[in-house]
Amino acid sequence: MKNLPLSRPTWIEIDLDAVEHNVHTARALVATNVKLYGVCKADAMGCGLTTIGQTFAEAGIDGLAVSDPADVVKLREADVRAPILLFASTLPEQAADVAALDAIPVIHDFESLEAFARLQRPLEIFCKIDSGMGRLGFTEEPWTRAVSQLAAAPQLKLKGLYTHMSKPDDREVTANQADRFERACNVATSHGFAPFEQMAASSRVLLGYPEYHYSAADPGRLLLGMLDSPWAEMAPTRPVIRALKSRVIQVQEHAAGTQLGIGYGKPINSKSLIRTAVIPIGFSDGLNHAPPLGEVIICGKRAPVLGRRSIEFSLLDVTGISGVEVGSEVVLLGEQGNERITTIELAKTLNLPTLELLPRIAHNTTRVYVRN
Numbered sequence: 001m002k003n004l005p006l007s008r009p010t011w012i013e014i015d016l017d018a019v020e021h022n023v024h025t026a027r028a029l030v031a032t033n034v035k036l037y038g039v040c041k042a043d044a045m046g047c048g049l050t051t052i053g054q055t056f057a058e059a060g061i062d063g064l065a066v067s068d069p070a071d072v073v074k075l076r077e078a079d080v081r082a083p084i085l086l087f088a089s090t091l092p093e094q095a096a097d098v099a100a101l102d103a104i105p106v107i108h109d110f111e112s113l114e115a116f117a118r119l120q121r122p123l124e125i126f127c128k129i130d131s132g133m134g135r136l137g138f139t140e141e142p143w144t145r146a147v148s149q150l151a152a153a154p155q156l157k158l159k160g161l162y163t164h165m166s167k168p169d170d171r172e173v174t175a176n177q178a179d180r181f182e183r184a185c186n187v188a189t190s191h192g193f194a195p196f197e198q199m200a201a202s203s204r205v206l207l208g209y210p211e212y213h214y215s216a217a218d219p220g221r222l223l224l225g226m227l228d229s230p231w232a233e234m235a236p237t238r239p240v241i242r243a244l245k246s247r248v249i250q251v252q253e254h255a256a257g258t259q260l261g262i263g264y265g266k267p268i269n270s271k272s273l274i275r276t277a278v279i280p281i282g283f284s285d286g287l288n289h290a291p292p293l294g295e296v297i298i299c300g301k302r303a304p305v306l307g308r309r310s311i312e313f314s315l316l317d318v319t320g321i322s323g324v325e326v327g328s329e330v331v332l333l334g335e336q337g338n339e340r341i342t343t344i345e346l347a348k349t350l351n352l353p354t355l356e357l358l359p360r361i362a363h364n365t366t367r368v369y370v371r372n
Contacts, residue, residue, distance in 0.1 A: 008280040008312075009247035011366040013334070014047050016055050018225055018238035023059035025235055026219040029206055035062035035197065035216040037085060038223055040071065045224055046362025047240060050078035051369060056223070057082045065218065069094075072103040085126055085162075088112075088136050099123050104159055108136040113146055117153035124159040129184045131177040131200075133166040143184050147191045160197030160216060161185055168204035178212050203227060207234045221355055226343065228354045239343050242370055243334030244361055246279040248298070248326055251318070262307025262315055275319045277303075279330050282312040286360025287332075287350065294349035298330045299323040300337030333361075 026036055038061040044052035053064055053075045063083040066072060072084050088108040090098050092115035098105050099119055107113050108128040116123060127146070130137030138146050150156055163181045167173045178200065185198050198214035203222035205212055208231075221227060225239035254260060254274045261267040277298070283289040293305035293314070299321050306315045318324040329336070333346050347354045 007366055009249070010245070010279070010281045010285070011368050012244050012362050013242040013368050013370050014051075014362075015238065015240050015242040015371070016051070016369055017371045018240045018242070019052060019055045019223065020059040022219075022223045022225055022237045022240070023056060023061055025237055026206065026217070026222055027060065029210075029235065030201075030213050030217055033215065034213050035199075037061070037063045037065050037199070037216060037218045039065045039218055039220055040075070041065065041067040041087065042359055043363070045221070045226070046359040047224065048367055048369075050074055050080070051367075053080045053082075054078060062216075066103075069098055069101055069103070072101045076102055088128060095119060106162060108138070110142070110146065110149070113149060113156075117149065117156060120155060122155050122157065124157045126160045126162050126197075127158065129161055129163040129181055131163040131165060131180040131184075132173070133164050133177075135164070137163065138184070140180060140183065144187055147187050147193070150193070151191050158188065158193045158196050160199060161188060162199045162218075164202060165200060165205055165212075168202070168208055174205070174209060174212075178209075204231050207231055221358075224358060226354050226358050228347075229344070232344075232354075241333060241343060241358060241362070244332040244346075244365070245334065246281045246314075246330045246332065248277045248316075248324065248328045248330060249280055250278040251324060251326060252276050252278075260307075273319070274317065275321075275324070276306065277316045277318045277324055277328070277330075279314050279316065280312060281314055281332070281365075282310045284311045285364050286357075286362075287314070292349060294346065295341070296330050296332050297334075297336040297339045297341060298328055300339060302339055 038056035040049050040053050043049050049071055057080050065085040067087040067089040084103040086103040086105045088106050092111040095115035104124050104126055106126040106128050128137035130139045165174050165177045181200050197216040199216035200212050201217035203220035206217050206219050225237040254270055256270055256272045258270050259267045289309050293309055295302045295304050301321045303316045303318050306317050333341050347357045
């Protein structure tokens with residue numbers, strides 16, 4: 001990739017057409033009256049908060065969601081005007097600053113509820129219901145008390161209730177958690193809080209449980225095309241990572257009998273001539289340190305990664321591959337010639353769920369946005 005900023009020649013290509021395609025795919029999965037919220041937390045999973053937020057908005061997303069108040073500021077400065085949910089991430093003492101943001105805070109406990117109520121200012125809020133994940137939110141009995149407190153604070157407008165189901169691959173667990181969420185919604189309705197948005201769908205709930213789409217959905221990683229099997233086969237999404245690439249910075253030949261200590265590994269004695277190439281990407285970029293390290297594509301051929309990966313370098317065995325030289329492009333993820341390394345293959349090599357792959361490899365790498 002030419003015209004990169006002055007930096008090491010390693011980059012990730014992020015496909016904005018795929019982002020738009022995935023938003024439209026999610027839209028086709030739900031009823032026309034169901035709102036979609038695009039989650040942009042963790043720098044949009046490493047893809048770039050403002051660029052992905054803008055692309056979501058241009059594709060017609062109804063709202064965004066982040067977990068850092070600083071992200072709200074960045075999105076507004078980038079002229080993203082869609083409603084923004086601020087997931088639970090702040091302390092009660094920060095309530096006044098949070099309320100001053102152009103965002104909808106998600107309240108998950110009594111301390112935050114009381115802090116926002118004390119502000120005595122009109123504010124739209126979401127509330128988080130813990131339907132069984134055991135992480136954040138109101139469980140059943142506390143929620144009944146919280147609704148009474150909300151009723152006594154008319155300046156707080158309940159815009160929606162939200163829950164996160166913990167195990168969508170277990171239908172019984174999911175049904176039980178949906179029942180808890182629906183009971184929480186009924187409690188709010190019985191206290192006069194209606195209508196309000198009801199949101200429980202993550203990517204897997206969206207795909208596998210149309211009965212739980214309710215009135216709003218968080219398609220999660222579906223919007224980035226980062227689903228594991230069998231969920232990946234349930235919708236025609238496209239991965240937003242088009243490619244992860246680097247370029248060779250050194251080529252060496254090692255004669256037969258040479259002792260090589262590759263990447264801090266145990267030295268080996270080469271039995272025949274070995275030709276190696278170094279690329280500037282290592283385990284600080286989210287790749288694994290110890291074998292198996294998988295393969296890359298260079299000059300249209302697959303080449304194994306040798307030894308142990310260094311913090312900023314990987315060593316390739318390019319013996320027998322013609323044309324390899326300083327500057328040769330190397331594909332760690334993506335296509336070159338007739339060869340292809342998919343996100344699923346790379347995730348298996350790293351022994352990671354696909355969900356973890358994107359933020360690992362994107363956070364420390366130059367991003368290049370592509371279309372078509």
